[in-house]
Amino acid sequence: MKEISLYIHIPFCKNKCMYCDFPSFAGKDNLRDRYVAALIKEIKMKAEQYIIKTVFIGGGTPTYLTLEEMDILLSAIDKLKFADDYEFTVECNPGTLTFEKLKLMKDRKVNRLSIGLQSTNNSLLKTLGRIHDYKTFEENYNLARKAGFDNINVDLMFGLPDQKVSDWIETLEDIVKLNPEHISAYSLIIEEGTPFYNMYNNDRLNLPSEDDEREMYHSAKRILEQNGYHQYEISNFAKQGRECIHNEVYWMLDEYLGCGSAASSYVNGNRYKNEENIEKYINDIENDTTSVEEEIHNSLDDNMEEFMFMGLRMIRGVCEKTFEKKFGVKIDTIYKDVIDKHINEKLLVRENGRIYLTAKGIELSNYVMSDFILT
Ligand code: SF4
Known part of the structure; x- marks a missing residue:
């Protein structure tokens, strides 16, 4: 199981x-x-x-x-x-x-x-x-x-x-x-x-x-x-x-189930959001339907972006090996230019297989993270 x-x-x-x-x-x-x-x-x-x-x-x-x-x-x-x-x-x-x-x-x-x-x-x-x-x-x-x-x-x-x-x-x-x-x-x-x-x-x-x-x-x-x-x-x-x-x-983009009105799940790389209206949620479940209001089939790019956004919130940052294991591609193939740019600006650090924000990078995190958007 x-x-x-x-x-x-x-x-x-x-x-x-x-x-x-x-x-x-x-x-x-x-x-x-x-x-x-x-x-x-x-x-x-x-x-x-x-x-x-x-x-x-x-x-x-x-x-x-x-x-x-x-x-x-x-x-x-x-x-x-x-x-x-x-x-x-x-x-x-x-x-x-x-x-x-x-x-x-x-x-x-x-x-x-x-x-x-x-x-x-x-x-x-x-x-x-x-x-x-x-x-x-x-x-x-x-x-x-x-x-x-x-x-x-x-x-x-x-x-x-x-x-x-x-x-x-x-x-x-x-x-x-x-x-x-x-x-x-x-x-x-x-x-x-x-x-x-x-x-x-x-x-x-x-x-x-x-x-x-x-x-x-x-x-x-x-x-x-x-x-x-x-x-x-x-x-x-x-x-x-x-x-x-x-x-x-x-933050690690691992799987979770969400139950209840407005709850989100993330399973098999896809996001599902339940109906927010409480009455409608109850009626759906009472009538044996799923009450999913929104289903988002994440593309590989979406998942990689989310992994970076969420992972960089953690002080220990993202693990390069985990990225490769999750997405089947080296992080540098996708993000080398962005990573190098922010290392040069002293907003990111790359060390021991991890990439994380510096103290200054945390303060400017919105700016850094926006560069990880792929589309
Ligand atoms: S309204 Fe309820 S959920 Fe919202 S902040 Fe107050 S206690 Fe929390």
């Missing part, structure tokens, strides 16, 4: 955050039980023929499900065949966790939590439209430790409206005191269709300057590294051996 990773999407949230363009919805709670039943049907259909290497239940807010709904879902997943060294992450949001839910997850193979905090500053949390304050996060985090979780990620965001560099430094310092195993630090992107997008267009968002945002990124690197977290991807930092294996599957 082949090993594979599994992503499971829970599209429900208590409220919609001001910056969020993820396929998640508030006010659809009446669909939750039918959704869970459909999801289980899809998981069985797709995943029973594999050995599961990693699971990531994301959203939305998976822990917004009731204890009973979580029990039904996790019990079904529990019956799949797992690899011995599996990783099983559930995304959580403060304010939706209870000790019972945490114990249930612990009893049902979940061995990693990813908690969305974003900031320890209550006024910034309010601006973002988050449902919790920092105290609620701290309580939930301590409960998770009490329930026995020893592998926890905390999601943080910088470049927020009205955020000063000192606010960000305070957030980083607060979090390292709690000593989670993994920290993600993303910069806020103003996405079309969000309340922040409209406010931005009406000049009502006071975003930090580019210089301040760069300073925030550097502070994250410095403070996290000083506290034992090594940067292994542009936005991800971990204690040794606590890198997220599931995310590495995406």
Whole structure:
């Protein structure tokens, strides 16, 4: 049996955050039980023929499900065949966790939590439209430790409206005191269709300057590294051996199955995206159809481009041998000129069979990566 990773999407949230363009919805709670039943049907259909290497239940807010709904879902997943060294992450949001839910997850193979905090500053949390304050996060985090979780990620965001560099430094310092195993630090992107997008267009968002945002990124690197977290991807930092294996599957262009509304799969070099509309997804699955809304048959060029884009996000970069093994051609045959150009500009390094971004290359990563587009 082949090993594979599994992503499971829970599209429900208590409220919609001001910056969020993820396929998640508030006010659809009446669909939750039918959704869970459909999801289980899809998981069985797709995943029973594999050995599961990693699971990531994301959203939305998976822990917004009731204890009973979580029990039904996790019990079904529990019956799949797992690899011995599996990783099983559930995304959580403060304010939706209870000790019972945490114990249930612990009893049902979940061995990693990813908690969305974003900031320890209550006024910034309010601006973002988050449902919790920092105290609620701290309580939930301590409960998770009490329930026995020893592998926890905390999601943080910088470049927020009205955020000063000192606010960000305070957030980083607060979090390292709690000593989670993994920290993600993303910069806020103003996405079309969000309340922040409209406010931005009406000049009502006071975003930090580019210089301040760069300073925030550097502070994250410095403070996290000083506290034992090594940067292994542009936005991800971990204690040794606590890198997220599931995310590495995406960055290495390995195969994964996606179940649930809007979930994507990548199998046999092709991408499949499920229907985003929750009602339509449920109806499709109840009627024994696949609910695939979009099927993209990647060309060899598409796959090579994606491998480079995703791989260069990792600090260790891409492995030349893996490229050759995946695509049957040497990396130089396709990319020698681009690689040489960026080595000359000191944005890329080529060393020990790997190609990776320099510190300056990370800051200019969009520019470097755009050169790897083949068509
Ligand atoms: S909790 Fe997460 S998924 Fe839900 S609205 Fe906020 S950012 Fe989006």
